[in-house]
Amino acid sequence: MEYAFLGEPGSGATLRLDYRAFAYAGKFVVGAPGKAALRTADGSPAVPSWEPDEPLPPTVDASAFDDDVIAAVSFSPDRTDSDCCRLRYVTVHVARRGEGLGPRLIDRTVSRLAADGYERVRIAVNNPFAYAALHKSGFAYTGKQTGIAEFVLERPAAEPASEGERGGERYRAGLRAFRDGDRDLDAVERAFVASRLEADGE
Template sequence: MEFDLLGWPEDEPTLRLDYRAFSYAGKFVMTTTGKAALRTADGSAAAPGWEPGRKLPEGMDPDAFDADVAAAIAFDADRTDPEVLRLRYVTVHAALRGEGLGPRLVGDLLGPAAERGFERVRIAVNNPFAYEALYRAGFAFTGRETGLAELVLERPVEAPAADREEAARYREGLARYRKRGGLSDAERSFLRERLGDGGSGECGAGARPPELRI
């Protein structure tokens, strides 16, 4: 896979992602954010053996999608802090999730962000899997949440967050997810494994940030 910086917000770049394979696919058609992607070098399908679980509506052309995209990211500058690049959406093809493509794509964007003059990168995540992936990409929980109850993570452009290896901060974010309702079985299992506390709402002592666990 190759990194492709499609452009910054003023370039009005777009991607046509298959909504059956990508979360937030509709957001990548919008021209208000910058876009970058991991895509095949030769333009071939990123997931050639993938079979969608549902059909497209009649009249919709499947060849209209950018089938060579494995992962994509949308971003813009923070309106209140021009030194911060906000990652709006990170999405990975359904057949390729779990292969580290999301963190890899975020890492590939850091160089262009630094050249653009950004000093920090910020993202808000709404589930523990995304939280873990961003920790692997050098982010750390800031202790803040958005109005949509997303946890805010941040890192400097030039190096991983200084507090990324603080186990208490890492556990704090995971514990916040578990106190919420509506978790899937997979999310509950993931949190039990990471927090290691038998399912209580408090943080267990066994959880460590990703770099200390692998």
């Protein structure tokens, strides 16, 4: 696979992703945010053997999908802080989840954003799996929430947040916020949070 920086914010870059394979697929047809992706090097389908759970409606043309995309991210400048870029949506093909592709894509994209002059990168996550993955990518929980139970994480663009900023109590605080907050976690999410807290001695 290869990393592809498809366009900076305002470039009009779009992706047509199969909504049966990618969360947030509809968000990638909007041209205003920048976009980057992991895709197959030769343009072949990302998961040739994947069989969707449902057929497409007759009005949808499957050949219009960018089926070589394995993972994608969109991003745009923070409206209140021109030195900061926000990662808006990160999505990985349903058949390739759990392979560490999201963090790999984010690492490459953050490096590119640093080269483009951004000082900080933020992202809001709404589930503990994304929270843990972003922690591995050097993001620290800010203690802030936005939207519907979305936790805001941040890191310097040029390097990961320091272990003091993102590790230990700060990391556990975010896990506890997922566990104790208003959002109803499913059984798998609850078990994941409990296992992470238990591994840290809680």
